[in-house]
Amino acid sequence: DQQVKQNSPSLSVQEGRISILNCDYTNSMFDYFLWYKKYPAEGPTFLISISSIKDKNEDGRFTVFLNKSAKHLSLHIVPSQPGDSAVYFCAASLNNNDMRFGAGTRLTVKP
Amino acid sequence: SQTIHQWPATLVQPVGSPLSLECTVEGTSNPNLYWYRQAAGRGLQLLFYSVGIGQISSEVPQNLSASRPQDRQFILSSKKLLLSDSGFYLCAWSDDRSYEKLFFGSGTQLSVL
Numbered sequence: 001d002q003q004v005k006q007n008s009p010s011l012s013v014q015e016g017r018i019s020i021l022n023c024d025y026t027n028s029m030f031d032y033f034l035w036y037k038k039y040p041a042e043g044p045t046f047l048i049s050i051s052s053i054k055d056k057n058e059d060g061r062f063t064v065f066l067n068k069s070a071k072h073l074s075l076h077i078v079p080s081q082p083g084d085s086a087v088y089f090c091a092a093s094l095n096n097n098d099m100r101f102g103a104g105t106r107l108t109v110k111p
Numbered sequence: 112s113q114t115i116h117q118w119p120a121t122l123v124q125p126v127g128s129p130l131s132l133e134c135t136v137e138g139t140s141n142p143n144l145y146w147y148r149q150a151a152g153r154g155l156q157l158l159f160y161s162v163g164i165g166q167i168s169s170e171v172p173q174n175l176s177a178s179r180p181q182d183r184q185f186i187l188s189s190k191k192l193l194l195s196d197s198g199f200y201l202c203a204w205s206d207d208r209s210y211e212k213l214f215f216g217s218g219t220q221l222s223v224l
Binding site: 006034036043046104 | 117153155156157203214217218220
């Protein structure tokens with residue numbers, strides 16, 4: 001039962017342009033959403049998060065948008081840089097012991 | 112500062128052999144501990160989590176098991192590995208003060224041949 005879905009396995013963007021990574025979830029009880037970034041052969045690292053009481057959170061070039069009615073969140077990266085090339089995981093938290101991850105989207109930023 | 116150590120980084124094991132992956136956390140006490148697996152072409156799957164010594168919750172029925180013999184030590188084991196056990200295994204911890212965020216180890220790439 002995959003409660004968090006990232007339907008795009010890959011995304012390719014030109015350097016300087018906007019990258020938009022999408023994530024859908026099915027459980028309306030999720031109260032916290034996060035994005036993690038993963039380089040090859042490394043563990044994921046936390047990137048940005050958003051509480052369910054908000055609809056937008058911005059941190060530098062990264063902005064996460066939450067649409068609760070659509071059960072959808074997205075990560076915007078502006079401007080995209082080659083160093084942003086990585087796999088991005090969307091995650092949703094239900095309680096202290098339960099965090100669900102999507103399958104990930106591989107972002108490639110071309111110079 | 113808190114650190115998480117996971118070893119080995121890579122492991123090649125024959126089918127039917129046992130497995131033991133170890134993870135330790137430093138710089139915090141009573142962390143929540145997790146084992147995740149990323150199979151080839153798939154997302155992160157939660158295998159086990161623990162909120163305290165000896166307390167293990169399993170998410171997916173399989174031939175793997177986990178143990179927490181000490182507060183900051185989490186071990187993933189198998190008596191007999193299957194081909195389908197191949198994947199990238201990640202240990203992670205979270206703090207009650209920031210439970211929304213997980214801090215991952217560097218992972219173990221397991222190949223079962």
